Amino acid sequence: MDRWRSRTARPPYPPGRRRVADDAxxxxxxxxxxxSLSGAVAHIRDVLSGAGADCCVDCDAPIPxxxxxxxxxxxxxVDCQAEHEGRR
Structure with missing residues (x-):
């Protein structure tokens, strides 16, 4: 068990060196x-313009x-909004 811990406690690469995967x-x-940011900005623009949506952003069902x-x-x-607000 101690041998396993000592092997897993060390990083698989020398300390202080970055891996190529880090950059990727x-x-x-x-x-x-x-x-995510561009989606949030589009959502805020829709809300501010009063445009809303034809379909629910959570379940894709048509909004009546x-x-x-x-x-x-x-x-x-209505159902997803109630769940979003924690009323369910």
């Missing part, structure tokens, strides 16, 4: 952050016209 991982994380008429910026159906 960082680039992938940056790309994902950019995609009555809900969209009552709250133009709605992006979730």
């Amino acid at each position: 991982d960082r680039a992938g994380e940056a790309d994902q952050s950019e995609v 016209p009555a809900r969209r008429a009552a709250y133009r910026a709605a992006t979730r159906c």
Whole structure:
């Protein structure tokens, strides 16, 4: 058991040296952050313009016209909004 711990406690590469995968991982994380950020910006623009959505962002079900008429910026159906707000 102690032998296993000593082998797993060391990094698989010399300390102080970066691996090529580190750079690739960082680039992938940056790309994902950019995609998430652009999606958030688009969502905020829709909300501010009052555009809302035709389909729920969580379950992709159509948002009923009555809900969209009552709250133009709605992006979730009633069920998903209740769950999002912790009412379920």
